[in-house]
Amino acid sequence: MVDHVVDGANGFVASHLIGALVARGNSVLALARASEEIVRRKVSDALSTLHLDPDMVDEVQVRAFSLAEPGLGTSLPDVFAEPCTYWHSAALITFFPRREAELHAVNVVGSANTVAAFAGHxxxxxxxxxxxxxxxxxxxxxxxxxxxxxxxxxSEFRNDYEHSKRCAEVALSQTGLARKGAVLVARLGVMVGHSGTGRALSDLGVYDFIRVIALFARRTPGERVRFVCHPRAALHLTPVDTTVDRLLALAGGPLDRPVRHLVPPVAVPVADLFAAISRHLPVELVAVTAADVEAEPFGRFEAIVNMRCKFTSPYLRHEYEFESHADAEPPPVTPRVLDLLISWYTREGLPE
Incomplete structure (x- = not known):
């Protein structure tokens, strides 16, 4: 018997979700395009991050699947042999340009294929x-x-990834599955590592930004780098452990509110993020306005760093406000947790 089916099982959120599920005694079928070896290594690492026994990965069933195929490239009667919660977390995440067709194929068409498979089986x-x-x-x-x-x-999105995720939600809203009320859409914030240790098994989002900053800071230490930011810019950083807790609680509860924001009630000001990074890397990051840069244009070094960060820095130029409720909100990232997240990644997560 399988209680939960999780696709994209080698992903950051999915691997931690699987770890939490098996720790609760649930039977889990993990679906992934990656090899079984990779899936088990990712889930084992996630179990360690969650302070759980990594050997529990042996309890997970792993099966290859493909979002590109209407039948998901697997035996659907076997996948859906028992009533289950199906977690569709598989996605392509990239902010790079000229990937629109690939993002649509994975995040829109692939999502439609999983809905059809679920609805039919x-x-x-x-x-x-x-x-x-x-x-x-x-x-x-x-x-x-x-x-x-x-x-x-x-044109109303910062990148094609965001647009593809909107299109997938729009398509899902028009299905019979949504009309029956058997769906939960869990909208996550900026995923980061464990709230207690800072450990992260991801290079996406804020970590991609830190990685670029570290590259230049180590080559030319002591430089000052300005970024154009909204005066009230803040990021909704969401630790993976508390996010998984909220996911499990929401999925097991009533589905009368199908769309939920899993974001903390208080976001992390970009100025605080910059200060935390600057404490752990030999660089001074400064939030400024567009008018500031017009009055004092970027120097060559600043211009190069900004260019390398051009896919993540747009998130610093907006103020975000998300409707959310206490049952879905992970705890806020405090200054102490923020320092843990940054210090762990600069010490352990950066490439040599």
């Missing part, structure tokens, strides 16, 4: 959880509400 009582991002709100002004979205033009 899942047993009565099963639930479908679609893992999304709070940043599918794009650059639209105003508060992002916990409701099904409407289609928006690609």
């Amino acid at each position: 899942a047993k009565p009582g099963s639930r479908y959880v679609h893992v999304s991002t709070a940043y599918q709100h794009g650059t639209t002004q105003g508060k992002a509400l916990e409701q099904w979205p409407e289609y928006a033009h690609p």
